[in-house]
Amino acid sequence: MENKLDVFRRELVDVQGVPLFWSIAEKWAQVQSFEAWPDDLLISTYPKSGTTWISEILDLIYNNGDAEKCHRDAIYKRVPFMELIIPGFSNGLEQLKNMPSPRLVKTHLPVQLLPSSFWKYDCKMIYVARNAKDVAVSYYYFHQMAKMHPEPGTWEEFLDKFMAGKVSFGSWYDHVKGWWEKRKDYRILYLFYEDMKEDLRSEIQKLLKFLEKDMPEETVNKILYHSSFNVMKQNPNANYTTLTKEEMDHSVSPFMRKGISGDWKNQFTVAQYERFEEDYEEKMKNSSLKFRSEI
Structure with a gap:
């Protein structure tokens, strides 16, 4: 048995041109052959x-706003991270095998790497996209505390890696654009983090319509309350404090850090901003996808 700590801070491995955790790459055949069920979300x-955030909202919707039911376990057990395999710690594929239907399934895979069974069964899918600059900042702090990632280096070094797509799950640009295009042919509801921050009630209404569910306003109000950042930050079943310090060290940076839009302004220098914007324009110029960098 390899030393448990040897599984962390290892270099990423390319799978079809996308950098992934070494342990996902090792078990890639199992991930690819994952068998979705028609009623998976x-x-x-x-x-x-x-x-x-979206996982907690959907678990609340699936449980009709009953927060007690949503306290039955940690979010990563209620909504398994399908492809995440860390020897001795986690195996999303095994978790999902043992879950009752209907299952909520989480993935970070770019659209071209998703197991084909999801397309075969035309499963409903919800994609949430967030503006690139806030993602880069949040991902930098996450790399510091979540040990399955390689060491992030300095902010400047990390930003270079992020822009080049040399981080786990690859290029943000390819990811958001790939899923955006796919929504034209499959049942994909594409949401924006900034819209959720601005008016969560109307985004929940979109979710309910997409899922063909009716809910009284009182239940929606409960969901709004229990999925608010401050309530989730205090909820051990949502804030990842139930993981070991080897996996995530919250003393370095909390998993739920700020949860705001526009925090990138506290991190980017003027020079970094200008370089990023120029690169962004080039990479996004042929896409109809538009983001707000603050609200």
């Missing part, structure tokens, strides 16, 4: 784009 995001 897939939650897809690029990392640090509101994944835990």
